[in-house]
Amino acid sequence: MPVIEYGLHTPIEYLKGVGPQKADLLKKELAIYTFGDLVHYYPFRYIDRTKYYKIKDLHPDMPSVQILGRLTAVEQIGQKRGKRLVAQFKDETGLMELVWFQSIRWLEKSLKIGSVYVIFGKPTLFNGQLSMTHPEMELYNAANKNVGNPSLQPVYRSTEKLKQSFLDTKGIQRLQEGLVAWASKKMEENLPSYLLKEQHLISKAEAITHIHFPSSVEELKAAERRLKFEELFFIQLKLLKNKLLQTHKFKGHIFDKVGSNFNAFYQEHLPFPLTNAQKRVIKEIRHDTHTGAQMNRLLQGDVGSGKTVVALMTMLLAVDNGCQACMMAPTEILAQQHFNGLISLIGDLPVSIKLLSGSTPKKERKILHENLLDGSLDILVGTHALIEDTVQFKNLGLVVIDEQHRFGVEQRAKLWRKNQTPPHMLVMTATPIPRTLAMTLYGDLDVSVIDELPAGRKPIKTLHLFESSRLRMFGFMRDEIAKGRQVYVVYPLIKESEKLDLMHLEAGIENLAREFPLPTYKISIVHGKMPAKDKDFEMQRFVKGETQIMVATTVIEVGVNVPNATVMIIENAERFGLSQLHQLRGRVGRGGEQSFCILMSSNKLSTEGKLRLSTMVKTNDGFEIAETDLKLRGPGDIAGTQQSGILDLKLADLSTDQVLLQEARNLVIHIFKQDPKLEDPKNRLLRDHLLVQSKGISWDKIS
Structure with a gap:
């Protein structure tokens, strides 16, 4: 059956040149299952073959280049395994060697000495002589304008297994050549014509053709802009549709009362005056919880900016309005820290707070579950244990989620279903999220930012030292300890089972023990391989000031809160990511001292x-750190695997396409403002797209 009768959903094995074995490899290695998947498998770069280089201009740092010249000599050199074919190739500016280690006999017969060739390959320097190994070669014919492939040549990512089956970049290119020409005729437009016109975008069919085989830089740019816009536009369409649904469909608890617990805490228990940023965020939350619609708000703020106080005041608001609240943290250490922090903050307020984690004894769990159901338990703090089916509330009105990027969307949804009226959601993160990433990951949430530190907090001074300055660093530690301060020393532990790193940590401890001997100095040691009981004991010694130095791995990234600790030393700092370095730095600077x-x-x-x-x-x-991190690591790594489905971007780059993302978002906002249900015939393609995405959600419920 000819390919012309097939469709984009046709299994990839039916494509000419593929077959069952290559199909299995394409599925396993590149997740290419259909013709459509391959068509949307774009090149990751292009080789510019529109330009010819001169031999005198070549150097080894250049990528692959194209040269027009004459073959002047060919000879075999070496014996057996060392045998190679070497040809002399020259143009009017110089001479270079062409070298082959394979297909020597065939090449020796087919190469024509004295003929003019177009060669293409990467220049290298061997024994001071310019050379090119296994170049592509084509006889030059001045009458044939296509000789030399004068175009931007696509380069596709491949893998070792694919290369072994002749599916390297060239092999994939050959598959695309036949498929793209056919598919562009089958490709249906998915953006309304008025959008194409307004945004000066080429059609989907043109974009697919030009992204694979552009004949000019201008064609490539037009294809990239069209396909990037489409990706970002449909992400925003989906996210803002969800936001519209939440606003209109999901009714929320109305917190219209500012009661005794909230007022008593504000007047008598605040550890420090609220910053203007905290006041602004509380005002935004008060507005959200007063509207009758479910709140979905993301609260961003650095470590120590006062997010916990805002979360507690929101939970007290819920309690004062006859509801229960819960707070979910990704680790037991963090849940315990939040629990201890909340207990110390509320003091003698008549509010019941309990902790639930994997290690909560069965007897305690039973009582806790009973208290939740009869409503005598106001606030529950916990880990993933909160989403277990056995945890049932009498009237859950608010869910606070800390470090949202550690949880999946489904886990968040399970907490929604704990109540007939969906609880308000306050999602907190101390990992600053670049604006573009926030718009993409959390575009369905309203965003609040605490962008100032509490009064009296001084910015942390950061210094980069090399190994040669270690004695200077030890001296600085002694000076700070002499002032009564405490010090963290953190070592990288990439995997907790990695013996090499653990030995490195132990070697560091021995070194510190020599420099800071007993009884003058005492050292706490904490790492991931210790039993939880020992870890807590060591942490508590440091918290109480019984030890001056805590040597740890990154387990303290989220954990103890010691205002007296004023120095954070990070060993092998180059082995940490930016966000992790920033989190670790946030462990100090929590008191009034520098x-x-x-x-x-x-x-x-x-x-x-x-x-x-x-x-x-x-x-x-x-x-600022998060923006740099986004450029270095890319959005997928920052967002984590839980969000990878949302960030399945093939072309768009959140670190460089910020303007395009904002344009797409503004456009979607405008469309929904004009046509909330997308009932206008001109928006039919958008409505169809969302219906497929949402698997039949009825838009008629939006009122």
């Missing part, structure tokens, strides 16, 4: 490593 973060590194640093450490020294601004 705090310091010292980044220790080896002298050998990669360009990226230098940028990370210099960024930390330059700024304390979490959002």
Whole structure:
């Protein structure tokens, strides 16, 4: 059956040149299952074959280049395994060698000495002589304008297994050549014509053709803009549709009363005056919870900015309005910290708070479940244990989720279903999220930012030192300890089972023990391989001030809160990501004293490593750090695997396409403002797209 009768959903094995074995590889290695999947498997770069280079201009740092010249000599050199074919190739500017290690006999017969060729490959330098290994070659014919492939040649990502089956970039390109020409005729437009006109976008069919086989840079740019816009536009369409649904469909509890618990806490229990940023966020939350619609708000703020106080005041608001609240944290350490923090904050207020985690004894759980059901338990703090079916509330009115990026959307939804009226959602993160990422990951949420520290807090001073300055660093530690301060020393532990890293940690402890001997100095040690009981014991010793130095792995990234700790030393700082360095730095600077973060590194640093450490020294601004992190790591790594489905971007790049993302979002907002149900015939394609995405959600419920 000819390909012309097939469709984009046709299994990939039916494509000419594929077959069952290659199909299995394409599925396993690249998740390409259908003709459509392959058509949307775009090149990741292009080789510019529109330009010819001269031999005198070549150097080994160049990528693959194209040269027009004459073949002057060919000879075999070496014996057996060392045998190779070497040809002399020259143009009017110089001479170079062409070298082959395979197909020597065939090449020796087919190459024509004295003929003019177009060659293409990567220049290298061998024994001071310019050469090119296994170049592509084509006889030059001045009458044939297509010789030399004068175009932008697509390069596709491949894998070792695919290459073994001749599906390297060339192999994939050959498959695309036949498919794209056919598919572009089958490709249906998915954006309304008025949008194409307003945004000056080419058609989907043109974009698919030009993204694979552009004949000019202008064609490629037009294809990229069209396909990037489409990706970002449909993400925003889906997110803002969800927001519209939540606003109109999901009715929320009305917190119209500011009661005794909220007022008593504000007047008598606040540990420090609220910052203007905290006041602004509480005002936004008060407005949200007063409308009768379900609140879905993301609260961003650096470590120590006062998010917990805002969360507690929101929970007290819920309690004063006859509802229960819960707070979910990703780890037991963090849940315990939140629980202890909330208990100390509320003091003698008549509010019942309990902790639920995987290690809560069965007997305690039973009582806790009973208290939840009879309504005598006001606030429950916990880990993933909160989403278990056995945890039932009498009237859950508010859910606070800390470090949202550690949880999946489904886990958030399970908490929604704990009540007939969906509870208000307050999602908190101390990991600053770049604006573009927030618009994409959390575009269905309203965003609040606490962008100032409580009064009296001083910005942390950050310093980068190399190994040669270790004695200087030890001296600084002694000076701070002499002032009565405490010090963290953190080592990287990439995997808790990695013996090499653990030995590195132990070697560091021995070194510190020599420099800071007993009984003058006492050291706490905490790492992930310790039993939880021992870990808590060591942490408590440091919290109580019984030890001056805590040597730890990144388990303290989220954990203890010690206002007296003023120095954070991060060993092998180049091995940490930016967001992790920023989180670790946030462990100090929690009291009124000046705090310091010292980044220790080896002298050998990669360009990226230098940028990370210099960024930390330059700024304390979490959002600036997050933007740099986005450029370095990409959105997928920052968002985590839980969000990978949302960020399945093939072309758009959130670190560079911010303007396009904002344009797409503004356009979607405008469309929904004009046509909330997308009933206008001109928006039929958009409505169809959403109906497929939402698997039959009835838009008629939007009122």
